[in-house]
Amino acid sequence: MCGVWLFWVLVSGMFSSETAVRCMIQMKNYEGEGAYIVTGLVDERGEYIRTLHVCGDDDEWYYELEDWWKFHGRSKSSVDGITGPTLAGGERATFQFAIHEDELDRGYGIRFESGVENEGYHPAEVVVPLTSDLNKSKVSGHGFIRYVRLLME
Amino acid sequence: MSLPAIWFRRLHRWLAGTISAGLLMALVSGAALSWNATSCHVQEWVAEEDALTLSVAEVVLDLESSFITLDEMEVNTCGQWTVTGQRQNGAYGNWGLRPSNCELSHAPTTANWVKWMTSLHRSLFMGTLGRLFVGLTAVLFLLLLVTGAWLTLKVHGFTGRSTGMWHVDLGSLVLVPCAILAFTGVAMSAHRFGLWPDSPPLSLHAGMAEQRVLPAPQFEVFENMPLAALQNLKWPFALEEGEWFEVRLKDGTQLEVDALSGDIISKQIPAMSQRSLDWLGAVHTGEAHWFWSILWFLSSACTLALGWTGFNIWNTRRTTKPTHAEMPGADADLDIVVASQGGTTWTIAKQWTKVFEGNGIRVNLCAMKAFRPNLACRKVVFMASTYGQGEAPEHLWSWKDLLSTWEFHPDAKAVVLALGDKKYRQFAQFGHDLAQELAGFQELPVLLHKVHRRTGADLLLGWQRTLEHLVLPDLALNAADEWRNQRETFQVVERISAGQMVWLRFKPVAPMEKQVESGDLMAVCPPEGNHERMYSLSIFKDQSAGMCVRIKPGGECSTWLGSLNVGNVLDARILKNLKFHLNTPKHGCRTTFICNGSGIGPFLGMIESLQDNSQATLVWGVKERNHTRFAEDILSQALNRGALTRLEVVTSKEATNNLKHVQDVFCSDADLASTALSGQGRVMICGSLAMARDIETMFQESHNEAFQAARSEGRWQSDCY
Numbered sequence: 015m016c017g018v019w020l021f022w023v024l025v026s027g028m029f030s031s032e033t034a035v036r037c038m039i040q041m042k043n044y045e046g047e048g049a050y051i052v053t054g055l056v057d058e059r060g061e062y063i064r065t066l067h068v069c070g071d072d073d074e075w076y077y078e079l080e081d082w083w084k085f086h087g088r089s090k091s092s093v094d095g096i097t098g099p100t101l102a103g104g105e106r107a108t109f110q111f112a113i114h115e116d117e118l119d120r121g122y123g124i125r126f127e128s129g130v131e132n133e134g135y136h137p138a139e140v141v142v143p144l145t146s147d148l149n150k151s152k153v154s155g156h157g158f159i160r161y162v163r164l165l166m167e
Numbered sequence: 168m169s170l171p172a173i174w175f176r177r178l179h180r181w182l183a184g185t186i187s188a189g190l191l192m193a194l195v196s197g198a199a200l201s202w203n204a205t206s207c208h209v210q211e212w213v214a215e216e217d218a219l220t221l222s223v224a225e226v227v228l229d230l231e232s233s234f235i236t237l238d239e240m241e242v243n244t245c246g247q248w249t250v251t252g253q254r255q256n257g258a259y260g261n262w263g264l265r266p267s268n269c270e271l272s273h274a275p276t277t278a279n280w281v282k283w284m285t286s287l288h289r290s291l292f293m294g295t296l297g298r299l300f301v302g303l304t305a306v307l308f309l310l311l312l313v314t315g316a317w318l319t320l321k322v323h324g325f326t327g328r329s330t331g332m333w334h335v336d337l338g339s340l341v342l343v344p345c346a347i348l349a350f351t352g353v354a355m356s357a358h359r360f361g362l363w364p365d366s367p368p369l370s371l372h373a374g375m376a377e378q379r380v381l382p383a384p385q386f387e388v389f390e391n392m393p394l395a396a397l398q399n400l401k402w403p404f405a406l407e408e409g410e411w412f413e414v415r416l417k418d419g420t421q422l423e424v425d426a427l428s429g430d431i432i433s434k435q436i437p438a439m440s441q442r443s444l445d446w447l448g449a450v451h452t453g454e455a456h457w458f459w460s461i462l463w464f465l466s467s468a469c470t471l472a473l474g475w476t477g478f479n480i481w482n483t484r485r486t487t488k489p490t491h492a493e494m495p496g497a498d499a500d501l502d503i504v505v506a507s508q509g510g511t512t513w514t515i516a517k518q519w520t521k522v523f524e525g526n527g528i529r530v531n532l533c534a535m536k537a538f539r540p541n542l543a544c545r546k547v548v549f550m551a552s553t554y555g556q557g558e559a560p561e562h563l564w565s566w567k568d569l570l571s572t573w574e575f576h577p578d579a580k581a582v583v584l585a586l587g588d589k590k591y592r593q594f595a596q597f598g599h600d601l602a603q604e605l606a607g608f609q610e611l612p613v614l615l616h617k618v619h620r621r622t623g624a625d626l627l628l629g630w631q632r633t634l635e636h637l638v639l640p641d642l643a644l645n646a647a648d649e650w651r652n653q654r655e656t657f658q659v660v661e662r663i664s665a666g667q668m669v670w671l672r673f674k675p676v677a678p679m680e681k682q683v684e685s686g687d688l689m690a691v692c693p694p695e696g697n698h699e700r701m702y703s704l705s706i707f708k709d710q711s712a713g714m715c716v717r718i719k720p721g722g723e724c725s726t727w728l729g730s731l732n733v734g735n736v737l738d739a740r741i742l743k744n745l746k747f748h749l750n751t752p753k754h755g756c757r758t759t760f761i762c763n764g765s766g767i768g769p770f771l772g773m774i775e776s777l778q779d780n781s782q783a784t785l786v787w788g789v790k791e792r793n794h795t796r797f798a799e800d801i802l803s804q805a806l807n808r809g810a811l812t813r814l815e816v817v818t819s820k821e822a823t824n825n826l827k828h829v830q831d832v833f834c835s836d837a838d839l840a841s842t843a844l845s846g847q848g849r850v851m852i853c854g855s856l857a858m859a860r861d862i863e864t865m866f867q868e869s870h871n872e873a874f875q876a877a878r879s880e881g882r883w884q885s886d887c888y
Binding site for chain 1: 236251259290
């Protein structure tokens with residue numbers, strides 16, 4: 015029985031393809047230190063499934079992104095290769111991440127969690143539903159992010 | 168009015184102690200980071216060679232052939248380029264770029280230890296609190312430097328020469344670099360906490376001149392922009408209307424370039440405050456130039472060494488705190504008062520004390536802070552060390568107030584041994600000032616002797632002048648002194664053993680030039696010995712000299728003297744001991760000789776020299792009666808001619824009538840004490856110090872007024888050891 019299950023997992027993994035998603039974060043012109051922003055894949059309940067990108071490469075401050083830290087702090091899984099510098103007021107960052115096709119249209123979302131030292135913390139500043147017709151329109155943030163744009167390649 | 172140096176020294180010490188832990192971590196991490204910055208500059212030189220002539224447009228053109236999409240290109244402090252984008256093979260990520268040939272490689276990364284050190288240096292891994300702590304440490308470090316500089320100027324002046332102290336010389340060397348380092352650090356912290364003056368950048372917005380679509384490599388702005396000036400270039404999210412390239416130059420200027428036309432949409436030039444802050448930050452991190460990074464590395468290392476030398480100074484002073492801080496209560500013939508911070512002057516004072524006490528001169532050795540003049544003591548030696556430019560030791564900064572409370576005996580004399588260094592313009596100034604105050608305010612006859620850097624010759628001269636000024640015996644400070652050559656040769660002509668004592672009588676082999684009297688001293692050094700021992704002499708009418716030696720078990724000199732036999736010769740120096748001469752009696756003065764054991768030494772010659780009917784008294788304490796046999800002839804002759812009218816020999820082992828010690832004789836016969844201390848009497852004591860103290864205590868208790876009068880009128884002569 016276990017063997018069959020393992021076989022199914024391996025086969026389904028082999029045939030599950032990935033889609034590249036291009037993402038841009040445009041910051042508001044706020045005063046203060048650079049913002050730490052985590053981009054993550056969340057399930058229908060808003061719980062983190064995977065970290066997609068981290069703006070801010072100094073892990074000293076990661077704990078300030080409390081919601082994500084509850085997820086990431088337990089496993090401390092590597093974020094090497096998906097981190098970049100913090101984003102100051104007015105700056106923008108463009109990056110790319112991969113999404114499995116079977117993660118589309120399941121009620122999942124791309125969540126942007128942001129925080130600036132001593133300035134504020136927004137656990138779900140932007141949440142974009144992960145659907146197969148993801149277009150590149152701007153989605154506004156309510157904290158430090160002016161808007162985000164996502165584009166499925 | 169200038170503040171005393173001690174305040175600054177204490178503040179300096181307090182600051183150093185307070186910030187030591189934080190500063191240590193900042194310096195260690197700073198040294199490591201500056202080393203990294205230096206190695207970055209080396210890499211930068213290599214990288215700059217490549218990027219020197221290229222324009223941004225040329226590089227963008229090359230990159231577009233390797234990437235499907237481009238997000239960003241950026242240069243780090245080491246001059247290494249990183250490109251972010253999706254390659255033609257679909258791979259997305261960061262790549263290192265060599266601009267000259269558009270060769271892609273692994274993206275440069277920051278070593279983990281650099282990140283770790285940066286976090287330690289910036290915030291001690293404690294977040295905002297850590298940043299606050301580091302900022303405060305930088306402020307206090309700046310203050311530490313200011314107090315250090317002030318102290319150096321105050322103590323050593325602005326000579327530009329070495330002071331001979333590592334801490335001071337090294338501190339002077341790194342003062343300016345450390346001040347810059349601390350100031351730039353303070354500036355960065357101030358900005359972090361919103362205390363740095365902030366003004367908005369100058370923003371220029373341009374309207375669209377014409378709507379056209381051009382590929383990015385053909386943008387005029389990129390064609391005219393050298394790659395060497397570029398810090399960071401971000402591509403638009405999509406090549407569409409309303410999107411732009413974001414350009415940041417190394418001078419802080421930011422441009423937004425239209426994604427389609429290549430026109431500059433806006434330009435932000437940082438304000439002066441921001442530019443200066445950026446520059447200060449680049450200086451602090453060593454990114455501005457290799458000169459700074461190397462300077463910070465060396466300065467950090469030197470500052471760590473400064474911490475160590477400073478700790479050593481503090482520790483040395485702590486461990487060499489004077490042992491004689493309290494003023495001893497006992498009477499003394501001489502006060503030695505030490506005004507010094509360090510241990511060297513105390514060593515000299517202890518050496519002097521040892522020599523004095525070894526020759527029967529009682530010394531009170533004490534620190535100046537604890538000193539209170541003893542009215543019974545008329546001889547005072549001040550050993551005053553000067554610090555830097557004429558400063559008193561720091562704990563004596565209010566020494567003039569202290570001095571104003573002193574009261575000396577009207578006949579007191581003082582010597583100020585002023586220790587200092589001639590490299591300072593005001594050589595030994597503190598000693599000089601002290602001597603002036605003593606002579607002026609206290610009206611003391613003061614001899615000032617300045618000693619340069621505690622040199623042996625200066626000290627020896629000071630010693631000789633001190634003995635002369637205070638009318639003290641001509642003692643040798645050290646057996647190795649040059650005056651060792653002034654020795655005379657004597658031959659033993661009589662040797663009588665009496666218990667632990669040996670009576671020796673000598674005759675000089677050659678006639679002596681010196682006029683020697685009973686009470687003078689013979690300085691003897693055994694053939695293999697290093698230190699002289701003093702023995703009181705009797706000088707007899709036949710020009711022979713007598714000496715009574717108590718043989719101490721293990722005593723180098725006494726054992727050797729005890730081994731001499733008739734006919735043996737010895738070399739010795741004769742020293743004047745003016746305070747213990749039997750001066751010509753005034754108005755029929757009656758002398759009471761008090762001694763125990765070998766203390767009889769000088770008295771036999773004195774008694775022989777007494778005129779007939781001098782009516783002197785001798786009280787002599789010995790262990791057994793037969794120990795007096797070597798003196799019997801002289802004493803019986805003196806009794807016969809009335810020079811001596813009373814002889815009391817007290818034996819401690821054969822006590823009779825409860826008389827065991829010499830003081831018992833005076834206790835049992837009140838008239839004897841009254842006569843001894845009467846206006847026409849005088850007392851001479853020779854022997855052990857314990858016996859002398861017991862006698863003095865007894866007289867103080869029973870006849871204090873007469874005793875004090877005898878002492879103040881010079882009718883009380885003591886030569887005990």
